[in-house]
Amino acid sequence: MSLASTASAKAPPSLLARLFARQELALLVCLILVLAFFSVTVENFFSVRNMTNVLGQASLALTAGIGCAIVFISGEVDISIGSLLATIALPLIIIMNDTNSLLLGVSGALLFGLIIGVVNGYLVAYAGINSLIVTLGTMFIMRGGVYLYTGQRAIPDDASLDSFIALSDGRLFNIIPYSAVIAIVLLAAFGYMMQHRPFGRQIYAVGGNQEVARLAGYDVRRVKFVCFIISALLATVAGIILAARVGSAQHTAGLNFEFQVVAATVLGGVSLAGGIGSLTGMALGVLILQFLSNGLRGLGLPTEWQLVITGMIIIAAVAFDEAKRRRANGG
Amino acid sequence: MSVDFLHPGEGAAIDTNASALEMRGIGKRFPGVVALDNVDFTLEPGKIHALMGENGAGKSTLIKIMAGVYGKDAGTVRMRGREVDIKSPRDSLKEGIKVVFQEIALISEFTVAENIFLEGYPTGRTGSIDWKKIRADSAALFNRIGFNVDPAARTGSLPVSQQQMVEIARALAHEARVVVMDEPTSSLTPNEVSLLFTVIRRLAALGIAVVYVSHKLDEVFEIADTVTVLRDGRHISTKPIGEHTNDTLIQDMIGRRIDNLFPRQRGAAGSKVALSVENLSTAKKLVDVSFEARAGEVLGFFGLMGAGRTELAKAIVGYDPIISGTVTVDGQRLAPHDTRTGVRLGIGLLTEDRKSEGLMGELPVYQNASLASLGAFARLGFVDKAKEHQAVQDYVDRFRIKTPSLFQQIKNLSGGNQQKVLISRWLMRGLKVIVVDEPTRGIDVGAKSEIFALIDRLAGEGLAVVMMTSEMPELLGLADRIAVMCEGRLTAIMPREEATQEKILNAAIG
Numbered sequence: 001m002s003l004a005s006t007a008s009a010k011a012p013p014s015l016l017a018r019l020f021a022r023q024e025l026a027l028l029v030c031l032i033l034v035l036a037f038f039s040v041t042v043e044n045f046f047s048v049r050n051m052t053n054v055l056g057q058a059s060l061a062l063t064a065g066i067g068c069a070i071v072f073i074s075g076e077v078d079i080s081i082g083s084l085l086a087t088i089a090l091p092l093i094i095i096m097n098d099t100n101s102l103l104l105g106v107s108g109a110l111l112f113g114l115i116i117g118v119v120n121g122y123l124v125a126y127a128g129i130n131s132l133i134v135t136l137g138t139m140f141i142m143r144g145g146v147y148l149y150t151g152q153r154a155i156p157d158d159a160s161l162d163s164f165i166a167l168s169d170g171r172l173f174n175i176i177p178y179s180a181v182i183a184i185v186l187l188a189a190f191g192y193m194m195q196h197r198p199f200g201r202q203i204y205a206v207g208g209n210q211e212v213a214r215l216a217g218y219d220v221r222r223v224k225f226v227c228f229i230i231s232a233l234l235a236t237v238a239g240i241i242l243a244a245r246v247g248s249a250q251h252t253a254g255l256n257f258e259f260q261v262v263a264a265t266v267l268g269g270v271s272l273a274g275g276i277g278s279l280t281g282m283a284l285g286v287l288i289l290q291f292l293s294n295g296l297r298g299l300g301l302p303t304e305w306q307l308v309i310t311g312m313i314i315i316a317a318v319a320f321d322e323a324k325r326r327r328a329n330g331g
Numbered sequence: 332m333s334v335d336f337l338h339p340g341e342g343a344a345i346d347t348n349a350s351a352l353e354m355r356g357i358g359k360r361f362p363g364v365v366a367l368d369n370v371d372f373t374l375e376p377g378k379i380h381a382l383m384g385e386n387g388a389g390k391s392t393l394i395k396i397m398a399g400v401y402g403k404d405a406g407t408v409r410m411r412g413r414e415v416d417i418k419s420p421r422d423s424l425k426e427g428i429k430v431v432f433q434e435i436a437l438i439s440e441f442t443v444a445e446n447i448f449l450e451g452y453p454t455g456r457t458g459s460i461d462w463k464k465i466r467a468d469s470a471a472l473f474n475r476i477g478f479n480v481d482p483a484a485r486t487g488s489l490p491v492s493q494q495q496m497v498e499i500a501r502a503l504a505h506e507a508r509v510v511v512m513d514e515p516t517s518s519l520t521p522n523e524v525s526l527l528f529t530v531i532r533r534l535a536a537l538g539i540a541v542v543y544v545s546h547k548l549d550e551v552f553e554i555a556d557t558v559t560v561l562r563d564g565r566h567i568s569t570k571p572i573g574e575h576t577n578d579t580l581i582q583d584m585i586g587r588r589i590d591n592l593f594p595r596q597r598g599a600a601g602s603k604v605a606l607s608v609e610n611l612s613t614a615k616k617l618v619d620v621s622f623e624a625r626a627g628e629v630l631g632f633f634g635l636m637g638a639g640r641t642e643l644a645k646a647i648v649g650y651d652p653i654i655s656g657t658v659t660v661d662g663q664r665l666a667p668h669d670t671r672t673g674v675r676l677g678i679g680l681l682t683e684d685r686k687s688e689g690l691m692g693e694l695p696v697y698q699n700a701s702l703a704s705l706g707a708f709a710r711l712g713f714v715d716k717a718k719e720h721q722a723v724q725d726y727v728d729r730f731r732i733k734t735p736s737l738f739q740q741i742k743n744l745s746g747g748n749q750q751k752v753l754i755s756r757w758l759m760r761g762l763k764v765i766v767v768d769e770p771t772r773g774i775d776v777g778a779k780s781e782i783f784a785l786i787d788r789l790a791g792e793g794l795a796v797v798m799m800t801s802e803m804p805e806l807l808g809l810a811d812r813i814a815v816m817c818e819g820r821l822t823a824i825m826p827r828e829e830a831t832q833e834k835i836l837n838a839a840i841g
Contacts, residue, residue, distance in 0.1 A: 196459045198452045205449060208438040215398070215436045216449045217421035275440050 023269045023321075027284035034288055038295030045298055048175065056177035058290040061261050062283055063183045064238040065268075066190045067231030068261045069282040073194070074227040075207035075274025076124055076131035080116070081261060083142035084232060085239035085254030088112045090149060092240055093249040096159040105164075109236055116142070117232025121225035131228075139258070146251045154248040167244035179241045186234065191279040203227060207274025263310065264289050267317050289313075349412030351376045351540035352397070352428070352509050358405030359392055359564075366392040369405075370566045372559060374509060374540035379531060381555035381572070382544045384584055385778070389564040390544055394511050397542075398430040399423035410508070424450050429502035430511040435494045439487030444469040446486050447501045472500050476530055492523040499530055502539075510534055511542040516550060517772065520636035528554055548577055560584055596784070597791030600628030600811050605795035606678065606764045608647055611656035616642040616819040620656070624764065624795040629786060631810030632799045635839050639819040640799035641683055644768045647797070648680040649673035661763045674703060677763035681753055683772055683799070685746070689753050692742035696734050697723040699741045700752050703760040726755035730785060747778025754785060765789060768799040783809055803832055815839050 039046035064081050071078040088109040096105035120138055124131040157164065170178045194200035205213040206223045214220050242253055268285025270277025289310060296306050352374040359367040367389045374380055384390050395401045397408075399420040408415055410426050417423045423430070437446045447469045452460045469482040478496050486494060495515060502510045512531070516524045531554060535541055545551055551558060552572060559569040560583040567583050575583075606624040611617055616639040624630045634640045645651040647658050649670045658665040660676040673679070682688040691699055700723045701708065708719040723737055730751045734744055741749055750770065757765055770786065771779045786809060790796050800806050806813060813830045815823040815838035823838035 192459075196462075198454060198458075198460060201445070201452060201460065204440070205438050208440050209436075212436045212438055212449075215400070215420050215430075215432070217419070217424045217451075219421075275438065 024278065024280050024284060027268060027281060027288065031284055031288050031291070034291050034295065038291070038298060042295055042298035045295055050294070052171070052176055052180070054290050054294045055180040057294075058286050059177065059179035059183040060238045060242055060257070061264055061286045061290070062180075063186055063241070064231075064235045064257070065261050065265055065282045065286050066186055066279055067234035068258075068265045069268070069270045069277060069279055070190065070194070070203060071131075071227050071231045072265060072270045072272060073207045073274060073277055074203045074224050075210065076224060076227065077262075077272065078120065078131065078135045078228060078231045079258040079262065080120060080135040080138040080142065081231065081235035081238075082254040082257035082259075083139045083146070084113065084116055084235045085242055085257055086146045086249070086251060087116070087142045088236045088239045089243040089249035089253055090146065090155065092243055093155050093157050096157065096161065096164065097155075100159050100161065102161050102163045106240060109240055110233060113232045113236030113239075114229065117229035118225075120232060121228030124228060125221040125224040143251075150249070150251045152251050154246075154250045156248045157243070164244050165247075167241055168247075179245075182237065182241070186237070187279055187283055190230075194279055199223075199226075204275055207276075209275070260289070261286075263314050267314050269321060349409070350374060351411065353409040353412075354393075354397075354406060355409075356406035357393065357396060357403050357408075359389075359396060359401060359403055366564050367396075367403075368564045370561065370564070371569075372566070373569075374542065375557075376508070376538045376540050377535050378556045379535050379541045379543055379554055381551040381558040382542055382561070383546070383551065383558060383580065384561035384567075388561040388584070390561055391513065392564075393561070394430055394513060394542065394544060397423060397428050397509070397511060398432075424505065427506060427508035428511070429505065429507035429509070431495065431498045431502065431513065431515065433514045433517060435491065435498065437486050437494055437497060439485070441486055442482065443480055443484050443486050443489070443497050444482035446497055447472065447482075447504050450501070450505055468504065469500070472504055476500060476503065476533060478530075492519050492527075495519070495527070496530070499534070503534070503537075507539060509540045509542065511544070513544045514546070515543070516545070516547065523636075524550070548580060551580070552577075562586055595787055597627070597787050600790070601626045601793070605661055606647070606797065607657075607659040609657045609659075611643075611646060611653055611658065613642060613646050613651060613653050615651070617646060617653075618819045620816075620819075620821050622814055622821060622824060624797050626763070626793050626795050627790055628811040629790050629796040629798055629809050630812050630814060631806045632797065632814045632816060633801070633803070633806050633835055633839060634799075634816035635801070637818070638816040638839065640801075640816060641768055642819070643816065644680055644683075644766045644797070644799050648678050648766055650680060674760060677761065679703065679757040679760065679762050679765055681750070681757065681765060681767040681770060683768035685749055685753065685772075690741050690749060693740055695738045696727070696732075696741050696744070696752055697737040700726060700755045700759065703756050707759075722759060723755070726752075726759065730755060731781075745778065746774040747781060750774060750778075750782055751785065754789070758789070762794060764795045764797065766797045766799070769801065770798065771802070771805065803835070806835070807832070 035046065044050055068078060068081065091108040091112050092105045095108040096102065099105070116138065120135055123129050123134040167178055172178060172181050194203065202213065202218050202223050205216065206218060206220050210220055213223075239254065243249060246253065264285040265282045266272065266285070267288060268277065268281035268283065270282055292310070292313070293306050296309065350373045354370065354372040357367050357370045357372070370389065370393060372382075372393060382390050382393070392401060396403045397417070399417045399422050402418060408417060415422075415426050417426065417428075438449065441449070444465050448465050453464045453468070455461045466482055473480060473482065476499070478500060480489065480493055480496070486497065489497070499510070515527060519527060531541055531543070543551070543555055555572045557569060558572055558575060558580065560567040560580070562584060603626045604623050605626040608623070609621050611620045620643060622630070632640050632643065642651065646653050649658070649665055649668050649672055653668055658668070660673070660678045663676050665672055665676060665678070686692070691702070697720055701719050704722075705714055708715050708722065720737055726732070727734065727737065732751045732755070733748050741752060744752070754765075767786065771782050774782060783805070786796055786798065798810065807827070807830065810827055812824060812826050813835060814821060815835055817839055823834070825834070
């Protein structure tokens, strides 16, 4: 193959993009198989109503999953997001109850999320503590704090602002839930950032090989720091939607949510080792698990079995990935 | 600030007569060590300047200061007469200094083109990456330096030699004024080396100042205009290459003469067969390889890159699976074919890749040495520490391993001393056959002769030594018999007395 021919080819996607395209294609095929299977076996599964409902349910994991995937790609993990969902609901609901202003409530929640992101990011990137440990710690601290503050009672949303309630049951054109619209817009924006903005590529480079990134002149610590802030802010957005859905701030909100998100992200081909994966893959992972859970429920399978099946699927998917990678490298 | 190589001096206010890079009085200390002491180093544009010295001489500290990896404790750095303050890799790149380290500094998951522009993506008006420009520019760049690689290829899928070229291309893309190459030929074939030299000369012709760090004297004589030698962190000499001979260069580097790099102490090899390999084939590389190695002999294997030396080394110790053939150690067949059996029968591998397959870098010297023989120090399943330390101390004394203590992390030792610890690991286990793969890779001249003496001694003590090497002098100086490989096959095996460089190379080409 001559150099000239490769250079003049019409905007070919990079090999990386093609490689991931293939991985995403495989995930897409899985999703279609899941949809096809349940369309045949479960009544009303393949209806606009059910599809958009599932999309709405998936929007929490989709939104927080963006942050989770970005932190993974940078070579770290963030498991504090579940507790964060419960934590930021407190300032959100309290401020709204006091001021009757959605804007102020949301600002308060985002400010809280920002602070948590800064703490996580600082401890990992600048203090050099392992991210699993840091976010495990903040996960416990936040959950404990919420228990203490609420005395294990829900704080109801007394303001009942229309705009806030719309976040839970409003639909664009009466079809697509607003929460899903928010998730899709964020996915598109951050997906674009990861592939086409220098900062996004820096995250891949840092996760791919930290030393190389440093030698290439990147501020590795700053990149990681910012990734944790992004993750916390996106989890905050998910937390706001959840609070709207349940109409209160609850101490049990988002319990085990971080593991659902991690599971979907890993299923979507984002490597825990960093540098590998895409937001599209993560999104497909979320949708596969969400539709699977919805379909299994439709079949009347108890939740316990859903957990077992989800676990098996994740291990199988990662094992498949690993085998593929080994074959590619061994050849 | 962008600089046009072909018309230096246009644009910014700079002194065109000044040196490309001038380092004066550079000092650097690490806890307990003075790594650099008042070192001067000056680079002229368009010249190739070799930087030589033994490991620990301060070469890598000096280039890491250039690269902004380390800060300096004393001295000044000027670029074209202007004093600069390099505090980070970013500062260094901004000044136009590009260091190509021995370890490839590329993101293997990225495409070649993206790696070229890793240090600064070209962006459009909105700040988004201009991928079209990245692809076009890297293709154009490759054309210019005559480098035939698909810019869209995944970097990790390329051989090391091509990855190195990608790094050099990257230096050009960012209009480097100073390009530093750290031991660039250590994993290249002769053909690739000559391509590399062509590229280096082209860089110099563009007015770039090239620093060439190497241990290999013949390469330095071929490529360099000027040579600077460091020793023990001090500047020893800077001379045009024409004023040096092999001897004067070695003398500058080690401060004494090495009269005989290959001191042979051992007697003739015995007749007892210690290792017998018959019709060995592997899925990856080896085809029907048969040979014997006798107790007390050094059997040297030569081959070009990709000939299958490392594969053979890994197969005969049981590390890599085989598809047919047998390996017999001291009369006992290596079956099942794994390293556990191998070690039990008494065959061990001194790997070519110390860092990833030999050392446990964070662990202390003594644990690295005793790894293979913990069973021997165990009492009721617990390791008897006193016994373990004593045994390791014996080897440290015997092989004169330079380490502050048994508890020093092994990553802090020099390459030569690390190698001695790894040899101790196997001797402690009581081996009959030791397979050494590129035993002197990354080890400097002075320590090399110590490793050679050690190998000589191992054979003298009755071990069969199977040595894989790509260094002709090492092969001719050390081996009793010479085996040559080409594309996974054994193409010749001859006694040392009958071997000539020509004969060996012919067999290696196949």
